Amino acid sequence: MDVYLSPAQLEMRADVRSFLDENYPPERILQMETDEEYPDDFYREAAARGWTGIPVPAEHGGSDGSVLDLCVFVEEVGKTSIAMSTLYITGTIFGSHALHICGSDEQASRYLPAIVAGDKRFALSMSEPAAGSDFAGMEATAEKVDGGWRINGVKGPISGAERAEVIITAARTSSHPGQSRNKGLTLFLVENPAKGLSFVQRKFPAMKALMVNNVHYDDVIVGDDAVLGEVDEGWLNLAKLMDPERLANAAQTIGVAQAAIDDGVAYACSREQYGGPISRFQAVSHPLAEAQAEVAAARLLVYAAAHKRDVEGPCHMEASMAKMLANNVAARATSAALQVAGAAGWERDSHFVRRNIEVRGCELGGGTSQIQRNIIARHMGLR
Ligand SMILES: Cc1cc2nc3c(=O)[nH]c(=O)nc-3n(C[C@H](O)[C@H](O)[C@H](O)COP(=O)(O)OP(=O)(O)OC[C@H]3O[C@@H](n4cnc5c(N)ncnc54)[C@H](O)[C@@H]3O)c2cc1C
Numbered sequence: 410m411d412v413y414l415s416p417a418q419l420e421m422r423a424d425v426r427s428f429l430d431e432n433y434p435p436e437r438i439l440q441m442e443t444d445e446e447y448p449d450d451f452y453r454e455a456a457a458r459g460w461t462g463i464p465v466p467a468e469h470g471g472s473d474g475s476v477l478d479l480c481v482f483v484e485e486v487g488k489t490s491i492a493m494s495t496l497y498i499t500g501t502i503f504g505s506h507a508l509h510i511c512g513s514d515e516q517a518s519r520y521l522p523a524i525v526a527g528d529k530r531f532a533l534s535m536s537e538p539a540a541g542s543d544f545a546g547m548e549a550t551a552e553k554v555d556g557g558w559r560i561n562g563v564k565g566p567i568s569g570a571e572r573a574e575v576i577i578t579a580a581r582t583s584s585h586p587g588q589s590r591n592k593g594l595t596l597f598l599v600e601n602p603a604k605g606l607s608f609v610q611r612k613f614p615a616m617k618a619l620m621v622n623n624v625h626y627d628d629v630i631v632g633d634d635a636v637l638g639e640v641d642e643g644w645l646n647l648a649k650l651m652d653p654e655r656l657a658n659a660a661q662t663i664g665v666a667q668a669a670i671d672d673g674v675a676y677a678c679s680r681e682q683y684g685g686p687i688s689r690f691q692a693v694s695h696p697l698a699e700a701q702a703e704v705a706a707a708r709l710l711v712y713a714a715a716h717k718r719d720v721e722g723p724c725h726m727e728a729s730m731a732k733m734l735a736n737n738v739a740a741r742a743t744s745a746a747l748q749v750a751g752a753a754g755w756e757r758d759s760h761f762v763r764r765n766i767e768v769r770g771c772e773l774g775g776g777t778s779q780i781q782r783n784i785i786a787r788h789m790g791l792r
Contacts, residue, residue, distance in 0.1 A: 456527025469521035487664025504531030511638030532573035565623030659735035673746030
């Protein structure tokens with residue numbers, strides 16, 4: 410089922426797997442989630458091994474990797490820890506792609522080598538407590554001041570914001586009667602820490618190691634050189650950024666789902682009831698078999714969409730289809746695995762229950778499944 414992958418991608422995937430197996434066994438992941446231990450070591454090691462350079466052009470020290478390379482990478486990391494794969498998606502992928510899509514040459518030189526070195530992690534601050542799916546309704550503002558901009562508002566939930574060195578922040582810079590709400594939004598590169606910037610941790614049941622925050626901007630001043638892309642045209646750039654984000658999100662949930670299935674199979678083969686392993690009951694084995702087939706199909710769609718993005722450019726419909734399908738398949742697969750493990754799967758510290766909750770969180774980030782269906786329907790001409 411690896412028809413889309415090159416020998417180099419298979420080799421990278423094997424390297425990632427052996428690094429994670431050696432350094433992050435399941436007990437360590439559990440401890441990190443329980444203690445809310447931010448995956449600093451993982452990120453540093455990823456940088457040392459060249460993985461934070463995957464999406465960065467060679468002229469800035471990266472390896473010029475493709476979106477498909479990124480999907481293979483985050484899928485493998487997601488098998489081990491969603492906190493780590495999400496840190497990579499926000500820290501590395503958001504930053505490098507945003508700079509590629511709309512950064513100036515000066516901004517690219519300022520930040521891309523630092524992304525490769527693992528010195529600058531990014532976060533994407535778009536949603537607000539009152540503007541989630543409908544993020545064009547955002548209320549955060551950026552007002553022009555002498556030599557820069559003054560940002561005010563509250564954003565959230567934002568993955569990994571508190572520990573990011575740069576927070577890509579969307580704020581309203583203009584609004585005129587009759588103007589589309591999609592106009593008048595601007596993106597800013599906000600360095601963290603900054604005067605007036607503060608964080609409140611959201612209490613989510615998964616990804617506790619990464620930390621998801623509300624971000625408070627209280628008269629945060631940034632220079633004119635912090636504007637990312639054209640003033641008032643942030644919406645267009647965010648739309649372009651969404652394809653790789655959704656594909657990476659989809660790929661990581663495929664990784665979580667595969668890990669849940671693998672553990673479900675191991676549990677079913679080792680757990681004995683009625684004088685033998687429960688794997689001999691079709692009611693136990695069939696849900697796992699069905700989940701495996703669905704995960705294989707969703708994985709192919711993710712790879713095909715990533716390949717299209719690499720070869721042809723924007724792929725909004727394919728990225729939305731891949732995210733919706735992968736997230737929904739992963740929810741069913743992790744639920745099937747949880748059922749196979751019975752009460753053992755329902756323990757607070759069980760990886761079965763953790764994975765089931767993790768994929769639900771992924772389904773919300775980057776636009777819910779309903780929003781993905783809206784996008785797909787629109788591309789089908791259903792208006
Ligand atoms: C773990 C996690 C990490 C996140 N990380 C980030 C991040 O890094 N950066 C960031 O900017 N945001 C982030 N988010 C926010 C995420 O993008 C929003 O949660 C998401 O867009 C949904 O917004 P909402 O939660 O306000 O739900 P709402 O928009 O209030 O929606 C509530 C429900 O109504 C449905 N709904 C709303 N509108 C429609 C519609 N038009 N058609 C059909 N159904 C609709 C939704 O699908 C949902 O089921 C994160 C969220 C989570 C859970």
